[in-house]
Amino acid sequence: MRAPEKIETDRLVLARPTSADVEAIFEHYASDPDVTRFVAWPRHISTTDTEFFLKFSDHEWNRSPAGPYLARSRANGSLLGSTGLAFESENIASTGYVFAKDAWGKGYASETLGAMVDLARNLRVTRLYALCHADHRASPHVLEKCGFAHEKVLQNHTTFPNLGTPGPCDVVSYGLSF
Secondary structure, eight states: OOOOSEEEOSSEEEEOOOGGGHHHHIIIIITOTTTTTTOSSOOOSSHHHHHHHHHHHHHHHHHSSOOEEEEEETTTOOEEEEEEEEEEETTEEEEEEEEOGGGTTSSHHHHHHHHHHHHHHHTTOSEEEEEEETTOSHHHHHHHHTTOEEEEEEEEEEOOTTTTOSSOEEEEEEEEEO
């Protein structure tokens, strides 16, 4: 079973990224130091980094039932951020999200995460999880609001290249079983 390349929610259109999205991804969120502070991928310094992301995205979509999605406003089509599913196996996947600063605090993260939960369920995922930096205060609220349960703190687990800290940091694991 494969995921649709486009999903619509009440306020958003989630769609597989294409090469036409490079500039918008770079400008709206991937190059912003504040937006990328708590993500596990390096902030994009040039559109070459964003083009690499698109190659990664295509690889994920080719090897798995789904991959990254861009989140756009249904009202005006503006790019707001990104989400997706990353498959570890046929029935285990992780999810996450990143949004441009002008999209913060408007409920888009919860709406997007809810869509990823529904998608995972439809793809017969039995375990969906998300990891967030131990100091990132907004993500736990969104995850719990969408039904994820706090599981545990994983010490020295993930490197966050945009924080400027040496080595891996603690992350909090949240999970959802279907």
